[in-house]
Amino acid sequence: MKISKDEVKYVAGLARISFDEDEIDKLQSELSAVLEYADALNKVDTEGVAPTEHILPIKNVFRKDEAKESLPLEEVFKNAPDTEAGGFKVPKVIE
Amino acid sequence: MDYDIVIGMEIHAELATKSKIFCSCSTEFGAEENTHACPVCLGLPGVLPVINEKVVEYAARAGLALNCEIANFSKMDRKNYFYPDLPKAYQTSQFDLPICTGGTVEIDVDGETKPIGITRIHIEEDAGKLLHESADGTLVDTNRCGVPLIEIVTEPDITSAEEAKIFAEKIRNTLEYTGVSDCKMEEGSIRFDVNLSVKPKGSDTLGTRTEMKNLNSFRALERAIQYEARRQITELKKGHPIIQETRKWDDTKGVSSSLRSKEEAHDYRYFPEPDLVPIVLTDEQIQKFRDELPELPEQKRARYIKEYNLPEYDAGVLTSSKDTARFFEETVALIDKPKAVSNWLMVEIPPHLKEAEITINELPFEPKDLAELIAMIEDGTISGKIAKKVLTEMFKGEKAPKAIVEEKGWAQMSDASELEGIIEKIVEENPKSVADIASGNEKAYGFLTGQVMKATKGQANPKLANEIIRKKVKEKIG
Numbered sequence: 001m002k003i004s005k006d007e008v009k010y011v012a013g014l015a016r017i018s019f020d021e022d023e024i025d026k027l028q029s030e031l032s033a034v035l036e037y038a039d040a041l042n043k044v045d046t047e048g049v050a051p052t053e054h055i056l057p058i059k060n061v062f063r064k065d066e067a068k069e070s071l072p073l074e075e076v077f078k079n080a081p082d083t084e085a086g087g088f089k090v091p092k093v094i095e
Numbered sequence: 096m097d098y099d100i101v102i103g104m105e106i107h108a109e110l111a112t113k114s115k116i117f118c119s120c121s122t123e124f125g126a127e128e129n130t131h132a133c134p135v136c137l138g139l140p141g142v143l144p145v146i147n148e149k150v151v152e153y154a155a156r157a158g159l160a161l162n163c164e165i166a167n168f169s170k171m172d173r174k175n176y177f178y179p180d181l182p183k184a185y186q187t188s189q190f191d192l193p194i195c196t197g198g199t200v201e202i203d204v205d206g207e208t209k210p211i212g213i214t215r216i217h218i219e220e221d222a223g224k225l226l227h228e229s230a231d232g233t234l235v236d237t238n239r240c241g242v243p244l245i246e247i248v249t250e251p252d253i254t255s256a257e258e259a260k261i262f263a264e265k266i267r268n269t270l271e272y273t274g275v276s277d278c279k280m281e282e283g284s285i286r287f288d289v290n291l292s293v294k295p296k297g298s299d300t301l302g303t304r305t306e307m308k309n310l311n312s313f314r315a316l317e318r319a320i321q322y323e324a325r326r327q328i329t330e331l332k333k334g335h336p337i338i339q340e341t342r343k344w345d346d347t348k349g350v351s352s353s354l355r356s357k358e359e360a361h362d363y364r365y366f367p368e369p370d371l372v373p374i375v376l377t378d379e380q381i382q383k384f385r386d387e388l389p390e391l392p393e394q395k396r397a398r399y400i401k402e403y404n405l406p407e408y409d410a411g412v413l414t415s416s417k418d419t420a421r422f423f424e425e426t427v428a429l430i431d432k433p434k435a436v437s438n439w440l441m442v443e444i445p446p447h448l449k450e451a452e453i454t455i456n457e458l459p460f461e462p463k464d465l466a467e468l469i470a471m472i473e474d475g476t477i478s479g480k481i482a483k484k485v486l487t488e489m490f491k492g493e494k495a496p497k498a499i500v501e502e503k504g505w506a507q508m509s510d511a512s513e514l515e516g517i518i519e520k521i522v523e524e525n526p527k528s529v530a531d532i533a534s535g536n537e538k539a540y541g542f543l544t545g546q547v548m549k550a551t552k553g554q555a556n557p558k559l560a561n562e563i564i565r566k567k568v569k570e571k572i573g
């Protein structure tokens with residue numbers, strides 16, 4: 001399956017990544033190759049095979065509902081580029 | 096041309112767990128910003144979320160209370176989008192295999208029962224909060240990130256603002272009764288999204304819909320729907336098409352406005368959450384949840400009518416809140432006067448609650464105090480009028496009604512010998528009234544009764560006073 005340049009740009013937009021035209025050309029062929037590889041799966045007869053909902057053969061891993069200590073504020077903000085008045089500071093969001 | 100309104104709703108309710116959905120941070124409301132955060136809910140790399148068992152249990156209970164099918168197998172998925180209130184850049188939610196599907200809720204509209212279909216209920220996590228108090232940026236509080244939610248999605252079965260409000264109240268009530276959410280509107284723990292379209296009356300073709308998100312009061316819900324339906328009908332009558340968009344409701348101005356300029360086409364690219372394993376509930380577990388469901392509002396209402404002989408209206412009002420119903424039941428257990436208890440709870444107490452800005456849970460007195468007050472009216476210690484004054488005092492603080500009546504000297508004078516002395520004197524002092532009665536003017540009794548009440552500062556037991564007045568006047572006339 002080959003994907004178009006517009007599709008590459010669309011996916012890049014969703015991921016908030018910008019590319020120049022050369023990179024888009026390169027990604028178009030690389031992503032197409034990945035998708036063509038995955039196309040092989042379409043050739044397998046899956047008649048009567050239950051869909052895989054999860055790759056691990058495990059179910060029901062639960063936690064008890066107990067509140068415990070959270071992180072100290074200085075740890076919470078350790079990777080934050082900017083903070084103000086106890087909040088993570090980000091560029092102004094207009095709702 | 097007349098138009099039909101078609102509404103579907105999405106209701107988000109925060110679940111009443113102690114800890115978050117995938118980590119042990121507290122869900123307590125109102126903490127200092129970012130003090131309920133950890134690597135899991137901050138979305139730091141390399142962490143492993145583990146689902147809170149209560150979230151699964153509460154979601155299943157909510158589904159059962161809303162007559163849904165509970166899935167034996169469900170799973171979590173990632174819903175991908177960027178927004179500053181979502182540190183992980185995806186919301187963990189459920190996509191194709193939600194925990195509950197296909198329910199119905201019956202609502203009463205103008206005395207008729209109408210079913211509203213529930214499409215699905217799924218489990219998801221809440222996002223953080225954006226604070227717009229910085230001059231040159233936006234501040235993010237992550238305390239709410241990962242607070243567990245259920246999202247209830249309805250069929251487009253709602254046809255008016257009134258129906259939407261009744262439905263929303265019923266959902267709130269049911270979730271509150273079931274104990275899965277505290278449904279505090281003022282804390283945003285239940286929020287309503289509305290999808291609305293209009294179509295020519297009787298037409299089968301649905302119109303283009305708009306969406307309004309995060310309406311956080313019943314009043315806002317009702318007004319936003321009225322406004323939006325009117326707006327769409329006006330547009331159509333002018334020949335303008337309806338644009339599919341998200342609109343923002345401004346409750347202060349009472350208008351909605353388009354958000355389309357900032358909105359992008361959403362492509363959430365859902366995929367199964369690899370870090371969380373499927374949730375499998377056996378039929379036995381589901382049956383156990385069903386058996387453990389508490390009495391729901393409509394069952395309670397029917398019981399109140401049957402067991403306490405209450406009018407339908409009273410039963411409806413008393414059961415409209417879990418806490419009012421509890422107070423009623425605890426009071427009636429102490430004094431077998433359901434209608435009297437109902438009157439106090441429906442008529443006399445609410446204005447005081449409103450004035451003090453408290454809920455029935457925060458009353459400064461208990462069911463046993465209300466029972467004591469009613470008992471004093473029943474046994475003639477105080478009149479209904481005085482009882483209202485006692486209630487005002489009860490709202491002021493710690494004292495029990497009996498102590499208040501004693502301290503204020505408000506007990507009715509029911510001591511016949513004491514009253515006889517007072518009345519004898521009044522009859523002596525008012526020979527004209529006695530003469531009037533002798534000549535057949537019964538109205539003069541009213542004057543004498545008034546004098547007795549005046550002399551006793553309104554505390555004479557009226558029934559007893561009347562009897563004695565008649566006796567004394569008869570003696571006088573001979």
Ligand SMILES: [Zn+2]
Pocket residue numbers: 070115118119120131132133134135136137241
């Ligand atoms: Zn956490």
